[in-house]
Amino acid sequence: MSPTPRTVERARTVARLQRAGYTQDVIAYHLGVTSRTVARLHITSKTLPPEEEPMASIRTWSDRAACRTADPELFFPLTYNDAKQIKRAKSFCHACPALQDCLNYALDNPDRTTDGIWGGTTPEERRRIRLAERTTAA
Structure with a gap:
């Protein structure tokens, strides 16, 4: 079963925050979820294909x-x-x-x-x- 669009967005947010140096507990606090959920989202982020460049340029801030x-x-x-x-x-x-x-x-x-x-x-x-x-x- 593939992840929902919201799960994909959250997984990418987790990945961005981790690259920015935030710890799992801090990310959990910011997202209002448990550390366990952050760990699951981190695993999900590793399985996602990279965002396509053409689509990224069309997206707004x-x-x-x-x-x-x-x-x-x-x-x-x-x-x-x-x-x-x-x-x-x-x-x-x-x-x-x-x-x-x-x-x-x-x-x-x-x-x-x-x-x-x-x-x-x-x-x-x-x-x-x-x-x-x-x-x-x-």
Whole structure:
């Protein structure tokens, strides 16, 4: 039986995070799964064919994003006073191959990204970045 598309995405995310130097326990914590599940996904990732280049070039940054397989609630805290949740979301972002593209999207589309962690930044951090960009452009 072949793995489901979600399993394939998660297995590839596990492989990316392991290449970035994250331990099995840290990956499990970020994905919200057990270490045993991470081990299974790691084994699955070894059996997957490499992604085809033509398809990879057609995909958008959001298709490559590590958060694609994570719980969305991690990136949209109820309050931005929850430092532990924000740190967890940001650390997930910093291992993502689409980090810069995600941040650029968030900065270019403030009306669509008023809430949540995007590109490893909070809404307040993005406001400061935009302000700094306007200040240096003037």
